[in-house]
Amino acid sequence: MRYRLAQPLKNAHGTTIEQRGWLLKLSNQAGDIGWGEVLPPLVQWHNCAAAIGRLGLQLELEQLELQLPLLPGALAFGLGLALAELQGLCEGWLEAPPSAWLLPAGAAAIPALENALNAASTPITVKWKVATQAEATEKQLLKELLELLPTTGRLRLDANAGWDQNSADRWVEYLGHEPRLEWLEQPLPPGEHQGLLRLARLLPIALDESLRDPAGIPPGWCGWRVHKPALEGDPRPLLQALTGGAAKIMISTAFGTGISNRFLAHLAALQIKGPTPCAPGLAPGWGPEGALASANPEKVWEAAGEA
Secondary structure (H helix, E strand, O other): OEEEEEEEEEEOOEEEEEEEOEEEEEEOOOOOEEEEEEOOOHHHHHHHHHHHHHHOOOOOHHHHHHHHHHOOHHHHHHHHHHHHHHOOOOOOOOOOOOOOEEEOOHHHHHHHHHHHHHHOOOOOEEEEEOOOOOHHHHHHHHHHHHHHOOOOOEEEEEOOOOOOHHHHHHHHHHHOOOOOEEEEEOOOOOOOHHHHHHHHOOOOEEEOHHHHOOOOOOOOOOOEEEEOHHHOOOOHHHHHHHHOOOOOEEEEOOOOOHHHHHHHHHHHHHHHOOOOOOOOEOOOOOOOOHHHHOOOHHHHHHHHHHO
């Protein structure tokens, strides 16, 4: 399965122009079907392909469950998602609440925000990728964005671990009196535990890359966690946590098809009912269109075969 994003996605690590992966169809002896999707980052691509080959076409459930923790995160997600459906854990799929709007990096954010404001029917939340251009340029663009953003709007800035401590300090000082700021997302690399904790005492901070990095989250972290389930392994523990009312979790997309997106919608709907509701990061307008975006897995499967 492969498709191009609606526009190039630029962040502190580079630019992504397309998404590719595998769709999974698991069945049991009763003929029930569970659908999954594997969306590996480039560093996992060959490992995922090799692991799929080793698993084969038939596997006992007990064996598969033992293998899941050993697999690359993206593959474990796809298989865990299919198992969740087979096990009835997602019975009664829930619809997604209104999402935050993902703005492109750089000057393209200005017309994108104008379009989002025209399309939004509720108080708007926007997310903007930073650490992609000179600091002075981005601060000037941010000033223009804030002039457009209504007083009821909410702003998330995502540095994708692209700042050092000095840069983060300057941004924190710059944003210190902005009431519409919801959080800074991953301002420092995951290993900078003390720096992240210090910043979190000054402004709301959310962690993203830290959730998937060997360095992990700082001990005692109490702030927001931005989960990209499609990259994090078996999603059933996260599903269980949100069903039980876990707090300060935001669900974010990895730009998959309707198969993974219906699961993200379900998670986001659970989160919005929890103790700390917030807009999910489902990036409306960035993903696939047509049948690949369908919430009907059969249609996605057929469309992927024709692509």
